[in-house]
Amino acid sequence: MIHFLVGLPTWMLIRTFGILSYLTLFLGMSLGIIYSFPQIKGHKKGQVLRWHTYANVTGTCFALLHTVLLIIDTFMPFDWAELVIPFTAKHNPILNGIGTLAMYGILLVLFTTDIRNKLKRKIWLAFHLLSYPIFALSLLHGTLIGTDSKQGWAILMYFGTAAILVSLTVLRFQFSARKRQLKVRSSNL
Known part of the structure; x- marks a missing residue:
């Protein structure tokens, strides 16, 4: 089994899972924003929510695979402590630490979504809005440490x-502002 694992094209898999994670989490976040649009109603709203959830869970799985494969990589192996404790990696501790923080953030958002019915809406929403800085951390991690980040397609x-x-x-903020304006107008009548 060890020979099989060591024989894997780990560097290619690490890069692929990192990019797939980024793209599926981007898709999940985009669908989450679209879900809040007032034009999305009924059956479509349910479909958007399902795809939002599916993309985020899939993206998290890809991120976990991206991380775990770093343990068996023979070119630049990481130990568990470097992956679990932010900013302790021997190679690019800041940029790898940013990736670790993004991973913890993703897991936190998924966990709080799973226990959403046990949380007050404002608390759940505060955790869910962490998706924005988590995306920014993922973007920084990918663009600054990704081996393909200088390629035209990656840029x-x-x-x-x-x-x-x-x-x-x-767009989401514009729709929210219009909704608030309509509420103010209707309450003034």
């Missing part, structure tokens, strides 16, 4: 995903 991917999330967030 386009990182820039494009960030631009889409910013745009969706702006």
